[in-house]
Amino acid sequence: MTDRADYSSTAAAATDARPPSLTVLGLETSCDETAASVVRLSDAGAEVLSSVVHSQIDDHAAYGGVVPEIAARSHVEMIDGVARRAMKEAGLNWGALDGVAATAGPGLVGGVMVGLSYGKAAALARGLPLIAVNHLEGHAVSARLGAQTRYPFLLLLVSGGHCQLLEVRGIGDMTRLGTTIDDAAGEAFDKIAKAMGLGYPGGPALERLAAGGDGSRFDLPRALLGRKDCDFSFSGLKTAASRLAETCETAQDRADLADAVQNAIARQLTERTERAMQAYAETHDHRLFIVAGGVAANRTVRSRLTEAAARHGFDFLAPPLAYCTDNAAMIALAGAERLEKGLVSDIDVAARPRWPLDEARAISDPVHLKAGRKGAKA
Ligand code: KG4
Ligand code: ZN
Numbered sequence: 174m175t176d177r178a179d180y181s182s183t184a185a186a187a188t189d190a191r192p193p194s195l196t197v198l199g200l201e202t203s204c205d206e207t208a209a210s211v212v213r214l215s216d217a218g219a220e221v222l223s224s225v226v227h228s229q230i231d232d233h234a235a236y237g238g239v240v241p242e243i244a245a246r247s248h249v250e251m252i253d254g255v256a257r258r259a260m261k262e263a264g265l266n267w268g269a270l271d272g273v274a275a276t277a278g279p280g281l282v283g284g285v286m287v288g289l290s291y292g293k294a295a296a297l298a299r300g301l302p303l304i305a306v307n308h309l310e311g312h313a314v315s316a317r318l319g320a321q322t323r324y325p326f327l328l329l330l331v332s333g334g335h336c337q338l339l340e341v342r343g344i345g346d347m348t349r350l351g352t353t354i355d356d357a358a359g360e361a362f363d364k365i366a367k368a369m370g371l372g373y374p375g376g377p378a379l380e381r382l383a384a385g386g387d388g389s390r391f392d393l394p395r396a397l398l399g400r401k402d403c404d405f406s407f408s409g410l411k412t413a414a415s416r417l418a419e420t421c422e423t424a425q426d427r428a429d430l431a432d433a434v435q436n437a438i439a440r441q442l443t444e445r446t447e448r449a450m451q452a453y454a455e456t457h458d459h460r461l462f463i464v465a466g467g468v469a470a471n472r473t474v475r476s477r478l479t480e481a482a483a484r485h486g487f488d489f490l491a492p493p494l495a496y497c498t499d500n501a502a503m504i505a506l507a508g509a510e511r512l513e514k515g516l517v518s519d520i521d522v523a524a525r526p527r528w529p530l531d532e533a534r535a536i537s538d539p540v541h542l543k544a545g546r547k548g549a550k551a
Contacts, residue, residue, distance in 0.1 A: 199505025202288030203280025205229040205239045207251040208501035209259035214509035218321045223262035224502040245283030274508020277305035278525030285524040304508035305518040311503035312465045315492040332466030333359035338449040344510040349531035351403025361407035368415035388433025443477040450485040462487040467498040
């Protein structure tokens, strides 16, 4: 294996007759979930035959965030058992697979290497094609796990490491319309929750606390208001909310602040999405909006976005909750869609800590570099 940074996919040997279905094992190890899944893709859509997710939350909870070294070690211990269980639950022998897909980035590279190396070994041992999948592309197709969805669509990808608006025309064919210039929305949820003394991961904990609060008395900053683009910024909100957290005295104060934070994040996500919807609607008759990624599990975020979609004449879709947060079914599906197009990877494909979905746009408009601070993973 070489360490050269070559991620090109190569076309598989041309086959005239397309198989009636493709069955792919997916592997996901880019953050704090060790996951494996078998997905079958056919004209009837995607069928999840198994989806196993081992969460490392307990291993990291004491540190208030994911510790890369602990994550990588845990992936090494878990990956074989998790992959075997996915095969067993799918009721398949390895010979029934058409390919092995593994997340090759972006993410914590020590973990990414574990799943990718396991995928390479499995592919080599069984003589199967290897498909290196961008984790973000997995999130991008995740709504297709629960519904027969056609391309193209407008996507808000909103997770712990990413916050982007994308025009998705098909697998490997996406244009970034906006991204965060500092933190991702999930990161803001997590960091504010930490400042409020809530457990990790912070998003779900903050949502639960907000249920009993009324945030109207807090006036939190609204970022990038004068701009017309679709970029996001959450660092000002994070700083302001963390300061306010220090002034909270009662349980009710904290619940009220949680509600204010959740509303502020949902409002910014909705405002930028509406800008993107306006632009997208000018060039597309088929108007479908999809929200994916861990923050899509948040009920306030979902309902605001549902209302925005209705206002702009878009159909609204979000993945089933189990496929919002990290999982391997989305990786298996992205792998199957790539395989269907003959887009398989060389066996020496390397793990990438950073890997923008729209590489051309990321190079021509390096938003987070311009802002002079470390941005989200992509
Ligand atoms: O997609 P994901 O599992 O991992 C990444 O690729 O980042 O997203 C995890 C993120 C975390 O920041 C977590 O706090 C957030 O999604 N999250 C939520 C909720 N559930 C997960 N944020 C707000 N409300 C939720 N209910
Ligand atoms: Zn993710």
